[in-house]
Amino acid sequence: MGRLIVVSNRVATPTETKGSAGGLAVGVFGALKDAGGVWFGWSGDVVSETVANAGPMLEQDGAVTFATVGLTRKDYDQYYRGFSNATLWPVFHYRNDLARYERDEYAGYRRVNAWLAHKLVKLLEPDDIIWIHDYHLIPFAEALRSEGVTNRIGFFLHIPFPAPQILLNIPPHEELVKSLSCYDLLGFQTATDQQAFHDYVTRHARGTVSADGIVEAFGRKLRTGVYRIGVFPDEIAEQAKRYESRQHVLELKQSLEGRKLIMSVDRLDYSKGLVERFRAFELLLERSPEWRGNVTLVQIAPPTRSDVATYQKIRQDLEYEAGRINGRYSGLDYTPIRYLNQQYDRWKLMSLFRESQIGFVTPLHDGMNLVAKEYVAAQNPDDPGVLVLSIFAGAAAELSGAVLVNPHDAIGMCEALQRALQMPLDARQRRHEINMAALREDDLGVWRDSFLRDLRSVPVRRSGEGGGHK
Ligand code: ADQ
Numbered sequence: 001m002g003r004l005i006v007v008s009n010r011v012a013t014p015t016e017t018k019g020s021a022g023g024l025a026v027g028v029f030g031a032l033k034d035a036g037g038v039w040f041g042w043s044g045d046v047v048s049e050t051v052a053n054a055g056p057m058l059e060q061d062g063a064v065t066f067a068t069v070g071l072t073r074k075d076y077d078q079y080y081r082g083f084s085n086a087t088l089w090p091v092f093h094y095r096n097d098l099a100r101y102e103r104d105e106y107a108g109y110r111r112v113n114a115w116l117a118h119k120l121v122k123l124l125e126p127d128d129i130i131w132i133h134d135y136h137l138i139p140f141a142e143a144l145r146s147e148g149v150t151n152r153i154g155f156f157l158h159i160p161f162p163a164p165q166i167l168l169n170i171p172p173h174e175e176l177v178k179s180l181s182c183y184d185l186l187g188f189q190t191a192t193d194q195q196a197f198h199d200y201v202t203r204h205a206r207g208t209v210s211a212d213g214i215v216e217a218f219g220r221k222l223r224t225g226v227y228r229i230g231v232f233p234d235e236i237a238e239q240a241k242r243y244e245s246r247q248h249v250l251e252l253k254q255s256l257e258g259r260k261l262i263m264s265v266d267r268l269d270y271s272k273g274l275v276e277r278f279r280a281f282e283l284l285l286e287r288s289p290e291w292r293g294n295v296t297l298v299q300i301a302p303p304t305r306s307d308v309a310t311y312q313k314i315r316q317d318l319e320y321e322a323g324r325i326n327g328r329y330s331g332l333d334y335t336p337i338r339y340l341n342q343q344y345d346r347w348k349l350m351s352l353f354r355e356s357q358i359g360f361v362t363p364l365h366d367g368m369n370l371v372a373k374e375y376v377a378a379q380n381p382d383d384p385g386v387l388v389l390s391i392f393a394g395a396a397a398e399l400s401g402a403v404l405v406n407p408h409d410a411i412g413m414c415e416a417l418q419r420a421l422q423m424p425l426d427a428r429q430r431r432h433e434i435n436m437a438a439l440r441e442d443d444l445g446v447w448r449d450s451f452l453r454d455l456r457s458v459p460v461r462r463s464g465e466g467g468g469h470k
Contacts, residue, residue, distance in 0.1 A: 001036070001131075001456075002125070002126075002127030002128050002129055002151075002217070003036045003037035003038070003125060003127070003128045004031055004032055004035040004036070004037035004128070004129060004131065005037050005038045005040065005123070005124065005128050005129070005130045005131065005151075005209075005344040005393055006028050006031075006037070006038070006039045006040070006121070006131050007039075007040045007041055007120065007130065007131070007132045007133065007137060008028075008039075008041045008131070008133040008134060009041055009042055009080070009084075009133070009134060009136040009138075010041055010044055010254045011038070011039050011040065011041040011042070011043065011066055011067075011068050011138065011435060012025035012028075012029070012061060012216040013066070013419060014061040014064075014066060014375065017029035017242075023257060024158075024229070025446070026078060026457050027213065027229075027444040027445070027447065027448045028131075028133075028448065029064070029438050029451075030445070030448065031060060031066060031448050031452060032063075032064045032330055033063060035063075035342050036039045036063035036064065036124055036224035037063070037065070037128065038064070038065045038066075038067050038442060039064065039065070039066050039067065039349060040056065040067045040068075040116075040119075040120050040123065041067075041068060041069075041116075042068065042069060042070070042071055042080075042116075042321050043057065043068035043069060043070050044419075045070040045071070046070065046071055046072070046076050047070030047071070047072065047406060048072070048073050050076070050248045051070055052069060052070045052072050052198060052383060052415050053465040055068065055069035055070060055119065055120055056068055056069045056123075057069070062098075065123075066133070067120075067123060069116065069119055070111070074108065074110045074237070074380070075111075075115075075388040076109020077105075077108070077109050078104060078105045078107070078109060078111075079105075079111075079112035080452070081137065081281060081305075081307060081308055082102060082105030082108060082109070083102075083105040083106050083108065083109035083137060084109065084136045085305055086099065086105070086307050086308055086310070087099050087101050087102075087105065087106070087170060088099050088135045088136075088138075088170070089135065089159070089271075090310070091160065091166060091167070091170050091272075092135060092159050092160055092162050093159065093160060093161060093270075093271040093364070093365040093366075094160075094162060094166055094364070095271065096166065096169045096363075096364050096385045097272065097310075097364075098243075098270065099169065099170075101170060101171055101469070103344050106171075106172055109139075110139050113137060113138075113139040113140050113141040113143050114139070114146075116137075116140065116143075116319075117140055117144045118143070118145035118147065120144070121144065121147050121149060124149065124151065124228075126150050126151070127151075128234055129151060129152045129153075129154070129452070129455055129456060130149075130151055130152065130153040130154070131153075131154050131156070131451070131452070132153065132154065132155045132156075133154075133155075133156055133158065133398045134156070134157065134158045135157065135158075135159055135287070137155075138155075138176055138179050138180060139225060140153075140155075141153040141155065141179070141182040142178075142179045145182050147186060148351070150460070150461040151460075152455055152456070152458050152460060153182075153183050153184055153185075154183060154184060154185040154451065154452075154454075154455040155180065155184070155185070155186050155187065156187040156188075156189065156227065156451060157186070157188055157193065157367070158189065158367045158368070159189075159227070159366075159367040160189070160190075160192075160193050160196075160259035160365055160366070160367050160394070161193040161196045161197050161464065162197050163187055163196050163198040163199065164196065164203055164204055166198075167200060168204075173200075173204075173242075174204070174205065174361045174413055177197075177200055177201070177204075177205055177217070177218075178217075178218045179394065180203075181193065181207075181218045181220045181222055182220065182223055183209055183217070184222055184223065184458040185222065185223045185225065185451070185454055185455045185458060186215075186222060186223070186224045186454065187224075187225055187226070187227040188224070188225070188226055188227070189226070189227075189228060189229060189367045189368045189394040190226060190228070190367075190368075190394045190397050191226050191397070193226075193367070193394075194213070194224055194225070194226050194343065196300070197215075198215065198224070198419070201215050201416070203216045203284075205217045207217065209224075213225055221297075223454065224309070225451075225454055227399075227444060227447050227450055227451045228368065228394070228442045228447060229367075229368050229444065229447045230373060230439060230442045230443045230444045230446065230447050231370060231373045231377055231439065231444055232443055232444050232445070233376070233377035233411040233436060233439040233440055233443060234377075234440070235310075235380050236374055236377035237348045237379075239350055239351075239376050240347070240350035240351050240352075240353065240354040240378035240379075241346050241354070241380070242347070243348060243351035244351050244354055244355070245259070246348075246351065247384070248348055248351075248352075248426060249347075249351050249352065250356055250381060252352065252355060253355060254296075254460055256296060257258050257333075258359045259293070259294050259295055259296050259334075260294060260296070260357075260358075260360040260421055261295075261296055261298065261356040261357055261358065262281070262295060262296070262297045262298070262356060262357070262359075262360050262417070263297070263298050263300075263352060263353055263356040263358070263359055263375070263385075264277060264297065264299045264300070264301075264356075264359075264360045264361065264362075265301070265344075265349055265371050266299075266300075266301050266361075266371065267301065267302065267304045268302060268303045268304060268311065268314060268315055268318070268341070269304060269305075269311070269312060269314070270311075270313075270314045270364075270366050271359075271363055271364055271366060272301075272362075272363045272364070272366070273362040273363050273390060273407040274288060274299070274301065274318050274384055275314075275317055275318060275321055276338065276362060276364070276408065276410065276413070277299075277360060277362045277413070278297075278299075278321045279321070279410050280362075280410045280413035280414050280417065281297045281325070281336070281337065281360075281409065281414075281417070282325045282328070282329075283413075283414040284414045284417050284418065285325075285328075285336060287414060288418060291421070292334075292336075293331055293334045295336075295416050295421065296334075296335070296336060296337075296338060296361070297336060297337045297338070297339045298339060298352070298356075299322075299338070299339045299340070299342070299461075300340045300342065300344060301318070301339070301340070301341060302341060302342055302343040302348070303315060303341055315341075318339070319339075322337050322339040322410045325337055348429075349374070350377075350378040350382045351378070352372060353374065353375045353378035353379070353385070354378045354379060354380055354385075357385045357386065357420070357421060358385055358386050358387075358388055358417065358420045358421065359372065359376070359385060359386070359388065359389075360373030360388050360417070361375065361387065361388070361389050361390065361392050361393060361395075362388070362389070362390040362400055362405060362407040362413065363392055363393050363407070364390070364392055364407055364408075365392045366390070366392065366393040366394060366395075367394050368393070368394035368395050369389075369394060369395045370388060372389050372393055372395040372396075372399060372402070373395055373399070373439055376399065376401075376432065376435040376439060377413075377436070377439055379432055380432075381429070381432060381436075383428075384426065384428050384429060384431075384432035385428070386402075386403060386428055386431065387399060387401070387402040387431075387435065388402065388403045388405055388408070388413070388416050388420050388422035389402040389404055389405070390404075390405055391404070391405065391406055391408045392406075392407065398438045398439075398442065399433035399438055400434055400435075400437045400438070401430070401432060401433070401435035401438075402435065403416045403419060403431075404416075404433070409451070
């Protein structure tokens with residue numbers, strides 16, 4: 001079995017992969033340790049051109065090499081802050097209204113992909129299989145192929161793939177899909193995302209799609225599949241329980257004075273539906289006075305991408321809404337919304353989930369949403385909380401024990417909160433069991449292993465086939 005090469009925009013540090021880092025880092029690192037290999041990507045640092053060109057920096061941890069490079073300010077602005085996060089991210093999340101398109105940023109995006117690919121080539125061995133992650137790196141395989149690389153290359157998209165009419169908003173949409181066709185295997189979070197890709201291929205690229213997900217387009221043939229990213233539910237359950245008697249949980253409990261608790265945790269991102277969520281909670285207090293003073297919403301949302309303008313706006317909007325709602329419904333001893341702009345230790349978060357009666361997860365669009373899965377896994381099976389989940393989270397396709405909501409329907413969300421707050425124990429337990437069974441069936445190991453098994457089963461190219469496979 002050849003080594004595994006993982007490429008992602010950011011590389012977790014060796015310490016992060018062992019501590020309480022999020023699911024992805026742990027899942028990918030597990031596979032790297034088993035097969036041996038390299039994790040390659042951006043270090044997260046913005047550096048001078050000399051330093052950037054000197055990379056990659058190599059750090060060895062057992063059979064795994066962490067290989068990172070810095071980006072120059074221009075590369076960071078065009079590739080990361082520009083085309084990745086101000087064009088691809090909003091459009092792929094159906095927020096064309098927040099997207100911009102600049103040709104020089106797109107050129108920078110392709111240039112950085114080619115530059116990164118060139119750096120990786122030197123680290124490759126003939127039997128390696130290469131797994132590329134996410135929207136920052138769509139042209140990566142094409143760049144590797146043009147350097148003559150014939151290894152198997154797979155791509156997993158962590159975010160939604162938009163319907164063709166939405167994708168057309170990005171002027172070089174055809175080039176992007178053509179770049180995707182250079183992979184041997186394309187993985188999506190849900191059948192809806194895979195279907196959207198197939199629709200583009202058949203309607204706009206004169207390609208064909210067969211029943212088993214094989215796509216032929218742009219003179220190439222590739223495989224597509226659905227691989228639902230998951231968590232390790234039993235580990236989360238165990239850690240959440242272990243942490244439940246810690247100081248932070250006791251303090252929270254004491255401060256709630258018997259009130260019900262609704263928990264929400266997200267990166268501070270406009271795709272997560274935070275403003276809509278706050279308004280639905282406000283509606284609950286407005287329409288059902290009996291809940292005033294008796295239920296608290298804790299929203300944990302650490303800022304991300306704060307140098308992208310749309311992220312500054314969502315932060316301001318949310319601060320305004322939290323202040324307004326709290327001004328309206330607070331008492332001397334009661335604050336309805338506790339809004340915390342902080343990163344939390346993962347196991348601490350899980351123990352807070354376990355204390356709550358509702359997990360309120362309402363993105364406007366989300367590839368999967370691991371918080372929803374973590375919430376379920378962290379519950380006490382003897383007295384589980386209820387997951388209130390947006391139909392637009394990829395996780396909604398799996399978690400049929402959740403109370404599903406449309407985040408654009410404030411009254412519907414408010415009614416769902418009412419229902420969840422009053423749900424009897426036996427109904428909560430039934431829903432929890434259904435959700436836990438789904439999490440165990442498709443855990444993080446299944447996601448990783450099935451993607452890698454499918455990638456390994458792709459027939460290997462002969463040299464000379466680098467530019468496009470038949
Ligand atoms: P994200 O958009 O970041 O991921 P999500 O899937 O919810 O969304 O993952 C967030 C992770 O960060 C979770 O593990 C969560 O516990 C953690 N986290 C969030 N807020 C935190 C806080 N305040 N402190 C500490 N940890 C926090 C992208 C896609 C998703 C897809 C994932 C994985 O947007 O749709 O599910 O990748 O593929």
